[in-house]
Amino acid sequence: MFFENLLINTQKFKCVQFNLDNMHFNLEAVACNSQQTHILIDHYLSSVTVFNYDYGLFPDFGSDHNSLSVDWLVASMQQADKNILKKYAEVTADYFLHKKKELNKYLYFSICYNYDSDCANKAIRIKIIPLVYTEDKNLYASLCILEPINYIGKPVLKMHKVNEDKTLIYIPSSDRFVDEEETRLSRLECDILCMSGEGVKEQEIADNLDIPLFYLKRCKNSIFEKLKVKSISEAIYVAYKQGLL
Template identity: 25%
Template sequence: MKINSASTLLTKNHIGKVSEQERLQQNDYLDAVKAFARLTYESIYIIDYETMTFEYVSENPIFLCGHSPEEVMKLGYDFYFKNVPENDLALLNIINEAGFDFFKDLPGEEKILYSITYDFHLLNADGKKTLINHKLTPLLLTKDKRMWKAMCIVSISHHKSAGNICIFKQGSDEIWEFDLKDKGWHKSEKPKLTKREIEVLHLYAQGLSISEIADKVSVAPDTVKYYRRQIFERLNVRTIAEALAYAVNSKIM
């Protein structure tokens, strides 16, 4: 599937003209977004679906591919064609269609509670590919509850391949996973960790060794290793780094 035009990618939600009353929602929200960007290593950018442009791009380098934020904003959607491999452009088009079809059927104001996460590759300035995780959530809705502006957060993915498409709802344990084979959403629940397993993960996040964690929770080192195996099994990951990324992204810890 060859994609070579911005009109064929990520434009399913083009909302047209926004009313002046709706514009009153904006206030100074970009100041809050910029403040958040200063506090995180992740890249942040804002999509405006009225103008189909990037309204803001943070200085955090993960998403920039060697460009400046101003250059990425000027490129807009052309940034994807310049910095995403062809196969992943086709994947983004599928995600765009499926994601907005899902969003369209959600009830009114609840739409603001949902976010979608997925992985795709970016081409760096040296031509090397980096697998990134991309999260998108509504920032502002129009009066007819369509997504007007969205906040996107980009970080390094802990997966090995592109895809891994999931939708989450704030305050819910439900997850909707998209199957690229049957092109359908399948509902499941977030994996659950025990209080002790979450405690162990928090201690790993602090950089403690197995022996130091064992001292903290007053158990033997072998017991910490048992908790670690349980965490890996429940989250279907292979390393502590993957477990921490999964737990943070899924809001388990």
């Protein structure tokens, strides 16, 4: 599944002095006490270890404490979503390994993924946290934390800068992160969606909002980019499900 994509196999470890055995026990104890699902990504051994204690995930992912039942999920995933999640894994690896390593202890990522497009409560947030670096600055282990959330739409990758209390969102089309505030729909964009949903034609919408037609089209493209959709009907559906309309 997705977690295997998070394994970084391109690193060359020169001298490794870590033993994750004790960490396994500690992580499982923390997961059990907090009733969360933690996944340890061991880049050195190329292994994935599951500590599944979030009872909210049991109905969809099984109740085994050391595995997740995801065969049904992989089989039902659209290829486009698989490609997006794989790309997000590559982006996180690039930042953990090649971007200002001295700041990485203040940085983690999260992915919001809706695995049932008809139900907002069939979604998870996957937090991806760099856990242990070696002296030669290879990433030895990462920690993933799974949380059930209400979300609908395409998978979204966020970067969290803890020391700045700032959240950025990854924009695939430009391959960059932007401030989360820049991705929120404006009042004008919400009005455009509402009128479009009522069947109002573009020129009439532009006249009602007192804006040029070319600017209306630009706003619609901005809406598509923010909501990660390709049509106005998709945008209306996603915005409605997210409580924006």
